Amino acid sequence: MILKKVLILLLAGMFLLSGCGSSAGLIAEAGKKLEAEEYEEAEDIYAQVVETGRYVSEGYRGMGICQIAQGMYADACISFEKALLYVESQSADYTKDVELYLAYCRQHHGEGDKAMEIYDGIIARDADPDVLYLRGKLYMDMGKTSEASEDFDRAATLSNDYDLFINIYEVYASHDKKGDGSSFLEKALQIVSDSDKNYYNKGLVHYYLQNYEESKTNLISALDEDPSDGKSILLLGRVYLSMGLTADARAMFNEHILNGSNAASAYNGLAMCDMEEKNYESALSNIEAGLALGDAEADRGLMYNRIIVYEHLKDWNSAKAQAAAFVQKYPTDEAGMRENEFLSTR
Structure with missing residues (x-):
């Protein structure tokens, strides 16, 4: 389990409970709230699970995950510690899972040494x-x-x-x-x-290796299979920009906007082109156009680039405000946290 996907795991069938009465119902209800990103409500329901006296460890674990989603790392540390305290007949994998969440919180609460102790203990066992x-x-x-x-x-x-x-x-x-x-x-x-497919993955590796022609070929194949693949759209745009082909990047992004295939990501791509050309006002306009489409998958990249644009414009108050909004919505995003920390010194 790599904790980059920290909020997904709870929704992947962790609680396969039977004969648990109200506890099972509460856990199912909390899971729906968590999936809907209603973190405070989900946390309250997990607290009710704890109060039932059944599945207390799972209840504290759920509370901790909700607290991570709200950036409440100190509270999450306490919740995961309690989850470990109440472990009874759960599997070794469950215990390890909670320990990893606790280590994640320790790191983000500035307690790297304590996180290291947890990793050491896990690795000593496995x-x-x-x-x-x-x-x-x-x-x-x-x-x-x-x-x-x-x-x-x-x-x-x-x-x-x-x-x-x-x-x-x-x-x-x-x-x-x-x-x-x-x-x-x-x-x-x-x-x-070893696979004929995996076009995006091949394109990403070649991009990192600066094999831009190979990357471009694979990403075009990826988009032939799925024209709405936002990741491939943006990465192909980055490849074009790395090759100095800004006009080609713009043409591709505009085509996706015209045909409606992941237009929000395409607007983010146009903003990247604008930033490459230091046209930050235009970049901001394209970012706002992308956000207006309400595409949850593309919003993170658009909101992050909005912070960067305001920094380039030296509009520090707006950059700070947008960084604060970003980390509130995406509290586990490390790049966002770095920008927020940087801006706190401006």
């Missing part, structure tokens, strides 16, 4: 490649590059997972160490090359 990745990422954030490298290399020997290799590369890239992470891209490429 050298899970995903947990090795998480500990390696934490080592890298702490500036302990050699320890991070050891964990990443060990994770790579235990896994053949494309996403893991991409995640490791992205950690290196975020710390200006792309060269150190390139070997993991090669491993990721070997995995997806």
Whole structure:
């Protein structure tokens, strides 16, 4: 479990309960609220689960997840600690799951050392490649590059997972160490090359490796299969921009707007073109046009780029306001949290 998907896991069938009466009904009701992003209401219902005295650990776990979604990391730490305290007959996987949530909260509450202790304990029991990745990422954030490298290399020997290799590369890239992470891209490429499809994944690896022609070919194939694939639209636009083909990028994005295939992502793409040309007022206009479409999948990228545009315009008050709104809506987004922290010093 990589905690990038931290809010999805609860909705993937964690609570397969039977004969639980009101507790089961409350858990099902809370799950619906959580899926609808009604976090306060969901938290209240999980609290009711705790009060029933049945599935107390699961109730605290649910409360913790709701608190993460609201950026309440201190409260979430307490909830997950209580969830562990009330573990009874649950599986070892359940306990590990709660421990990972607790480690995630510790990190985001500024308690990296405590998070490290949790990862150490889990790995001592089971050298899970995903947990090795998480500990390696934490080592890298702490500036302990050699320890991070050891964990990443060990994770790579235990896994053949494309996403893991991409995640490791992205950690290196975020710390200006792309060269150190390139070997993991090669491993990721070997995995997806075994398939005739996986066009987006191939395009992403080639993009990171700066093989732009190969990336473009694969992404065009991805869009031939699914013209509304927002990820492929945006990545192909980035490829065009990296190749210096801004006009081609604009033409592609405008085509998607005209035919209505993921127009919100296309407006975000036009904003990227504007930013490349330092036309920030136009970028802001395109971002607002994209947000007006109400596309939940595209909103995150649009809202993040709006922060960046205001920074370029040196409109620090608007940038701060938009960053605060962003982290309130997406409290687990690390890039958003970094921008919010940066802007707090302006």
